[in-house]
Amino acid sequence: MTKIKVAVAGVGNCCSAFVQGIQYYNDGEATGLIHETLGGYSVSDIELVAAFDIDRRKVGLDLADAILSDPNKTLRITEMRSLGIKVQMGPIGDSLENSGVGLIDASSEEPVDVTEALKASGAHVLVNMISGSALEASRQYAEAALEAGCAFLNAAPSPVVNDGDIAERFREAGVPVAGDDLLDQIGATVTHIALLEFLHSRGAKIEESYQLDVGGGAESVNTLWKTRELKRDIKTTAVGTSVPYDFPLVSGSTDYVDFLGNQRESFFWFKGSYFGGAPFAMDVKLNTVDAPNAGSILLDVVRGLKIASDKGLAGPVEPICAYGFKRPPERVELAEAYGLFRSLVGD
Numbered sequence: 001m002t003k004i005k006v007a008v009a010g011v012g013n014c015c016s017a018f019v020q021g022i023q024y025y026n027d028g029e030a031t032g033l034i035h036e037t038l039g040g041y042s043v044s045d046i047e048l049v050a051a052f053d054i055d056r057r058k059v060g061l062d063l064a065d066a067i068l069s070d071p072n073k074t075l076r077i078t079e080m081r082s083l084g085i086k087v088q089m090g091p092i093g094d095s096l097e098n099s100g101v102g103l104i105d106a107s108s109e110e111p112v113d114v115t116e117a118l119k120a121s122g123a124h125v126l127v128n129m130i131s132g133s134a135l136e137a138s139r140q141y142a143e144a145a146l147e148a149g150c151a152f153l154n155a156a157p158s159p160v161v162n163d164g165d166i167a168e169r170f171r172e173a174g175v176p177v178a179g180d181d182l183l184d185q186i187g188a189t190v191t192h193i194a195l196l197e198f199l200h201s202r203g204a205k206i207e208e209s210y211q212l213d214v215g216g217g218a219e220s221v222n223t224l225w226k227t228r229e230l231k232r233d234i235k236t237t238a239v240g241t242s243v244p245y246d247f248p249l250v251s252g253s254t255d256y257v258d259f260l261g262n263q264r265e266s267f268f269w270f271k272g273s274y275f276g277g278a279p280f281a282m283d284v285k286l287n288t289v290d291a292p293n294a295g296s297i298l299l300d301v302v303r304g305l306k307i308a309s310d311k312g313l314a315g316p317v318e319p320i321c322a323y324g325f326k327r328p329p330e331r332v333e334l335a336e337a338y339g340l341f342r343s344l345v346g347d
């Protein structure tokens, strides 16, 4: 089996969990993964080959050190060994104008040519984990992947799969792409969808529901000040199709509490009726660490994209988008998305 060569853009908290997770699961752990193997690929078949960031605290460092540098503050999953991959200076695009309260301390290094760097590294997949507010910079990474013939995984909420023009160009170039906005393993959006699907499947009539978050990571600042409407729209739309009728529904992040660090508190509320019109109300609170919530899905989607490439698929790969993202081209129920993904990967 060939190795899956992976490049990462954005060496923040999400990237930290992903990179640590690759070493952790390579060292023989299995608990916490959704799939140990997918289409014959295990986590040990994933090889990191390149990394890009724009923050002076990360650019020039070995990726193993950069993921632990400020302002990253997610969980230490494992004691990292050196990776021999230097973080390269990426294009700044709109990352500074849109970054919440100066969280990025920009490096003065000249940006590299990302297309050339991807080609030189032999990357099969570029994983975009840059700040959610940097829509133009995300697009620049997507363009670079397209030119390099490298599959693109858009974990950020910026529209790539949902940008008709660029999605079509991936299709024409014969390069697969998956996005937008990663759906976490047990995050707030997927939990909200699952609870709504459950209530509906048990015959309950849902009359009102909301899901609100409080977090302390840089991405919570971005969501609060820069991408509130985009995130709320993505999440509410993702959740809204869980039941086949409309009702008052809000789903979206609300506030930033710095001492929470990378922790996220998610509050859910449901009100409705069931047999004979009897009323019910449900309050749920979920506490998670944000970045590791992306890890298992990222490992699945990276392997899914390599399998899609091996099969000659191009453009937005719908089974991967439906399984791993909040804003796929077409939304289906969670179980159906899981089934479509499993059919694609052939397990």
Ligand SMILES: NC(=O)c1ccc[n+]([C@@H]2O[C@H](COP(=O)([O-])OP(=O)(O)OC[C@H]3O[C@@H](n4cnc5c(N)ncnc54)[C@H](O)[C@@H]3O)[C@@H](O)[C@H]2O)c1
Pocket: 009, 010, 011, 012, 013, 014, 015, 052, 053, 054, 055, 058, 072, 090, 091, 092, 093, 095, 104, 128, 129, 130, 131, 132, 133, 134, 137, 155, 156, 157, 181, 182, 183, 184, 217, 218, 219, 290, 291, 292, 293, 294
């Ligand atoms: N559970 C999760 O972590 C999760 C789930 C869904 C989506 N996402 C998305 O993943 C992305 C990363 O989330 P995070 O919590 O790690 O954020 P973060 O703020 O911790 O990290 C973002 C990183 O991107 C870097 N960056 C910004 N602009 C850049 C550019 N032009 N080139 C290269 N690097 C750049 C920053 O310096 C920082 O290191 C966000 O878009 C977020 O919405 C994360």
